[in-house]
Amino acid sequence: QSALTQPASVSGSPGQSITISCTGTSSDVGGYNYVSWYQQHPGKVPKLMIFDVSNRASGVSNRFSGSKSGNTASLTISGLQAEDEADYYCSSYTGSNPPYVGFGGGTKVTVL
Amino acid sequence: QLQVQESGPGLVKPSETLSLTCTVSGGSISSSSHYWGWIRQPPGKGLEWIGSIYYSGNTYYNPSLKSRVTISVDTSKNLFSLQLSSVTAPDTAVYYCARHAGYSYGRYNFYYYMDVWGKGTTVTVSS
Numbered sequence: 001q002s003a004l005t006q007p008a009s010v011s012g013s014p015g016q017s018i019t020i021s022c023t024g025t026s027s028d029v030g031g032y033n034y035v036s037w038y039q040q041h042p043g044k045v046p047k048l049m050i051f052d053v054s055n056r057a058s059g060v061s062n063r064f065s066g067s068k069s070g071n072t073a074s075l076t077i078s079g080l081q082a083e084d085e086a087d088y089y090c091s092s093y094t095g096s097n098p099p100y101v102g103f104g105g106g107t108k109v110t111v112l
Numbered sequence: 113q114l115q116v117q118e119s120g121p122g123l124v125k126p127s128e129t130l131s132l133t134c135t136v137s138g139g140s141i142s143s144s145s146h147y148w149g150w151i152r153q154p155p156g157k158g159l160e161w162i163g164s165i166y167y168s169g170n171t172y173y174n175p176s177l178k179s180r181v182t183i184s185v186d187t188s189k190n191l192f193s194l195q196l197s198s199v200t201a202p203d204t205a206v207y208y209c210a211r212h213a214g215y216s217y218g219r220y221n222f223y224y225y226m227d228v229w230g231k232g233t234t235v236t237v238s239s
């Protein structure tokens with residue numbers, strides 16, 4: 001059972017925008033601006049896309065953006081491209097005692 | 113460019129201890145700005161954070177695995193290691209090591225995002 005809740009799948013047509021949600025609690029997503037997002041293509045290593053809720057990692061396209069409202073963080077992909085088809089995972093610092101890092105269950109993005 | 117690389121047995125018997133090493137190259141594990149940690153991914157499933165360690169030896173573990181996990185560091189060899197005891201079939205996964213980045217404010221550490229990943233190593237638990 002994942003610490004954070006993501007939709008299993010999201011799809012969109014090329015050029016469209018899609019948003020992936022990541023719902024946690026006040027102990028993780030809602031309590032800290034320490035949310036990150038990772039992209040993983042099949043058989044490949046996860047790649048950091050977003051950190052600190054909305055900061056893009058080095059070399060990441062500005063078509064990817066992150067935001068947060070309350071206990072839910074979101075990753076938006078604008079101008080959807082075929083190469084964006086992948087699994088996406090959110091992650092958050094969890095301020096329990098002791099603290100740890102939690103992941104969402106992952107979202108499969110399909111480009112129609 | 114900093115790189116991390118996992119190594120260790122690909123097959124472990126049930127009830128035994130899984131042991132993996134992550135070697136850091138192109139940089140120092142004694143960085144004051146990073147933790148170093150492990151993440152795993154069972155076949156066809158999502159990512160699970162295992163734990164992380166600072167060069168001083170301070171560790172954080174996933175509560176669900178804490179009773180079976182030990183992460184250690186060897187600064188002289190620029191590597192850190194994972195031991196997972198009493199393994200069973202559900203521990204079969206690709207194990208990744210990764211550099212953790214973040215922030216420190218006094219005694220509070222927030223090294224939570226993974227910016228450099230290893231290629232991963234597959235570990236199968238089977239007799």
